[in-house]
Amino acid sequence: xxxxxxxxxxxxxxxxxxxxxxxxxxxxxxxxxxxxxxxxxxxxxxxxxxxxxxxxxxxxxxxxxxxxxxxxxxxxxxxxxxxxxxxxxxxxxxxxxxxxxxxxxxxxxxxxxxxxxxxxxxxxxxxxxxxxxxxxxxxxxxxxxxxxxxxxxxxxxxxxxxxxxxxxxxxxxxxxxxxxxxxxxxxxxxxxxxxxxxxxxxxxxxxxxxxxxxxxxxxxxxxxxxxxxxxxxxxxxxxxxxxxxxxxxxxxxxxxxxxxxxxxxxxxxxxxxxxxxxxxxxx
Numbered sequence: 001x002x003x004x005x006x007x008x009x010x011x012x013x014x015x016x017x018x019x020x021x022x023x024x025x026x027x028x029x030x031x032x033x034x035x036x037x038x039x040x041x042x043x044x045x046x047x048x049x050x051x052x053x054x055x056x057x058x059x060x061x062x063x064x065x066x067x068x069x070x071x072x073x074x075x076x077x078x079x080x081x082x083x084x085x086x087x088x089x090x091x092x093x094x095x096x097x098x099x100x101x102x103x104x105x106x107x108x109x110x111x112x113x114x115x116x117x118x119x120x121x122x123x124x125x126x127x128x129x130x131x132x133x134x135x136x137x138x139x140x141x142x143x144x145x146x147x148x149x150x151x152x153x154x155x156x157x158x159x160x161x162x163x164x165x166x167x168x169x170x171x172x173x174x175x176x177x178x179x180x181x182x183x184x185x186x187x188x189x190x191x192x193x194x195x196x197x198x199x200x201x202x203x204x205x206x207x208x209x210x211x212x213x214x215x216x217x218x219x220x221x222x223x224x225x226x227x228x229x230x231x232x233x234x235x236x237x238x239x240x241x242x243x244x245x246x247x248x249x250x251x252x253x254x255x256x257x258x259x260x261x262x263x264x265x266x267x268x269x270x271x272x273x274x275x276x277x278x279x280x281x282x283x
Contacts, residue, residue: 001054004045006030010061017065025070026061032074033057067205080133084160089152091214093129097191099277100245101133103269104189107241107280108134111186112141121183121235122146123175123190123228126214128157128168130189135166145185147173150213175224176231184237191245192224193217222253229261236283243280251276 001009007026014022031038033056034049049057060073071077071092077084079093080101086092104120111118120142122131131146138144146168148154154170161168173179194217200208207215217223225244232242242263246254251268258266263281271277 001049002045003030003041003047003049006049006054006057007041010057013061014065019064019067025064028070029060029064029073030057033060068209069206072209077127077129079129080137082129082133082136082164084127084129084132085156085163086127087156088209089150089211090127090156091210093127096271096277097130097245099269099271100189100191100243101130101137103278103280104130104134104187104243105137107187107243108138108142115186118142118187119183119185119237120144120187120189121179121185123188124148124192124214124224125157125170126150126153126191128160128170130191131157131168131170132161132164132166134189135161135168136164143169145169145171145183147171147175147179149174150211153211153214175227176235179235181234183235185235185240186237187241187243188228188232188236189243190224190228192228194221194224194245194247194250196221220253221247221250222257225250225254225257229257229263233261233283238283240283241280242283243278245277246279248275248277251279254279 010026011022014026027038027041031041033053063073069092071086072088075085075087077086077093080098084093108118120134125131125146125148131144135144154172158170193215195215197216197219200215255266258281266281268276269278
């Protein structure tokens with residue numbers, strides 16, 4: 001079959017199954033299969049595709065038809081300008097989380113004026129997107145540590161660290177369980193699971209393909225925030241910062257939790273859509 005015919009067939013199949021951006025996704029997957037740029041598909045629309053590549057492409061289209069995120073099919077997601085490997089063992093890094101990374105960079109620049117060495121801990125690191133981005137951007141200005149309870153996620157995070165030549169120390173831990181109180185950090189950052197359990201079933205089919213362990217924040221979505229806020233004081237240096245990504249409707253709850261645990265200088269940041277996205281406090 002010709003490239004134009006293959007694209008027509010796949011786009012029709014995706015549209016029939018209600019897949020958003022079916023044209024763009026079909027072209028993106030075919031370019032990936034052929035190991036070419038998307039422009040190649042236009043210039044060579046009459047070129048024949050051999051059976052082996054056609055079957056490989058059809059398999060990818062079938063996965064997309066069944067609502068598997070295209071990032072998992074391509075094993076790729078860009079974040080903060082860096083290239084990350086992703087699969088179904090990790091949450092897909094989202095542009096909204098870049099707001100959190102940018103805020104940590106801003107905080108680190110303030111601390112750096114007072115200290116020779118900054119220590120940062122990324123809890124629930126998943127793909128390592130936050131930790132790796134911070135390590136790359138801050139360079140020798142910071143020592144970056146990252147943890148996760150999932151061994152599969154940690155393996156991917158370590159792969160992403162090597163892929164991007166970032167210096168991050170990864171270790172397995174259920175929040176602080178395996179972290180000695182002798183370790184002290186200037187910044188603890190986390191994008192923990194924060195979706196209410198009963199809401200998960202209402203999410204898009206694509207999101208539900210992501211690991212539940214990285215989504216489910218308990219009945220009120222605050223389980224992980226409560227644990228981290230309560231325990232972080234033992235691991236933060238004086239005047240240290242704790243920063244979270246939050247759901248659009250969780251700012252008031254997070255600020256209340258911080259106040260109840262006697263944190264100070266509490267503030268929030270909005271994302272580009274105007275939604276509350278980041279909450280920060282100091283011990």
